[in-house]
Amino acid sequence: MAFDKMELRDIEVWDGNFAAAQALRQCQIDVVAAYPITPSTPIVEGYAKFLADGYVEGEFVMVESEHAAMSGCIGASAAGGRVATATSSQGLALMSETLYQASGMRLPIILNLVNRALASPLNVNGDHSDMYMVRDSGWIQFDAYNPQEAYDLNFIAFKVAEDHDIRLPAIVNQDGFMTSHTAQGVKTLSDDVAYGFVGEFKPMNDMLDLDHPVTHGVQTEEDWHFEHKARQHRDLMTKVIPKIEAVFDEFEKLSGRKYNIVEKYDMDDADVAVVCLGTSVETAREVAKEMRENGIKAGVVGIRVLRPFPFMQIAEALKDVKAIAALDRSSPNGAAGMLFNEIAGALYNTGSKALLSGYVYGLGGRDLTKTHLRDLYKELQANADAGKVTTQLQQFIGVRGPKLAFL
């Protein structure tokens, strides 16, 4: 290999952005086409520095917008390279048109999405609006709760996405600033071990194979379009979760760190449970532990894989619970929250009698405090004791002014 290796300590102090950049370096990305946007900028900045310093053999394409960034990634991936980029918020919104091209063309691109609120009003801080916005774009979506996971899930995402049976692009989400700019101890893999895990990139039907020319991203009207979408949906619904599970197992053997499709915490005998994403999962775990000392059998279900949505695993995790709170960090804008809807969908025909309520929290970087969660668990316990939802179905927590609820 023509590039230099980097000596890492077993534990390095990295924030989520730098952890992701290191993962991209260790995967030896061929092409990064990027347009920087807060809070994801340091990921591609980090990669560019590794490239300039000779730690990667690749190409950094500077483009004029996020739309061009993802377009460049699609071209490079179709040509036969290992490709990644990073973005946030409005950048993702600008990319959204091309995201559908990437998933429809079955190109295993990895996008590090540092979750941030969508304007207006303009806001650079973390919430899950952007993650939710592209949830139907056909990308696999992983969610990291801390820098360690942002590092690990990049390797896992490459290995899943590039599998020739899957060949779908994947997003690795991390919370803007809360994960991306908070430095923590990150257990590292050595360059050789990490590259050995993801393996050499094996292109399939690449455009640069001039002996076997192919046309990518063709036009299919009503005669084939449906069939292509059906196949893409089938592969997402049936192939991806088993593959992710297999890669999680493989990664555990390598690193000792165990990931699950759905991260259950104290769920074995829980009466009340909170379902959430991102950094809130770790706060909720702290509070659940505290609630247990106070006699409330509290549990937490963290969503690790948002797409494909793990209906079976969610239903299994929540089967014996009496009251559930779905925590959505995105403005529902005229509906119930996404997690509320999807958990309801997962449970409706299972015979579960769990009471489900939806909470909207933390928009634009507003803190979700332990106090909020303590109150929430108490409400859930009150629901469980009463056998009915005693408060309104949808509530905004942490918003200034009178309590807000519409359902």
Added chain:
Amino acid sequence: MANKGWDEFEIGAMLRSFNGPVKDVALIHQEDRAYSENNSFTASVADWRIEKPVFNKDFCIDCQFCWIYCPDISIISRDKKMVGVDMDHCKGCGICVEVCPTNPKSLLMYSEQTDEEEALAAWPSKDEGEN
């Protein structure tokens, strides 16, 4: 192709050009090339047409303009002689008619259901306004 199910397609909205490697494809006539089954050559776009070009060989001077300008390689030409239009791949754009230099034109657009014999029988005569 038309009878394939969703599970039989190449994944990735991708069309494979040929079965196996391709050499000197420019020297092989279209109908003799080893096109793969998943190729736009095997797929007809005839149903996109509202108007079709009708070719009248009586006026054709084999200038090959139509062959050069057709965006879908739908003009069939043999030894630099215009033979006709490949109606499976013609989308009815009318560019061939536009570039035809003869007077009267040797290609004209007619609505899709027009009878070709009738169109040829009633072909317009020389337009004295031109030249």
